Amino acid sequence: MESPTWAAYALAWLATLALLLLSSHLRRRKLNLPPGPKPWPIIGNLNLIGSLPHRSIHALSQKYGPIMQLRFGSFPVVVGSSVDMAKAFLKTY
The missing domain is CATH 1.20.5 (Single alpha-helices involved in coiled-coils or other helix-helix interfaces)
Incomplete structure (x- = not known):
């Protein structure tokens, strides 16, 4: 053999x-995940968050909608960028 x-x-x-x-x-x-930008390996979407995170999230919500998924490093994060979306997310999940 x-x-x-x-x-x-x-x-x-x-x-x-x-x-x-x-x-x-x-x-x-x-x-069934919400839309969001494509993450980079290792850093995820941290490169999209500037020195003013609330403005960066607002700009991303204009493109991807009021509820979106981001990756901070290897951690998935669902962001509700309006009060209504945050309430809906907290009720549903």
Whole structure:
């Protein structure tokens, strides 16, 4: 019996990586998340928050709506940028 070659190891790694990416994609698709900007790896959306966070959030809410999802680092954050949206979010979730 021959030992597996490097090609077999590479194929196993690629198959594992493909399965992990597919499961991650399907898991995200099932969630009904609010819209938001695409996050960067590691820092998330922290690059979009300026020295005046309330103005940055207001500008983002003009583009993505009154309820949106941001990522601060690796932490997902749902932002309700109006009183009505915050109340609706707190009642629902």
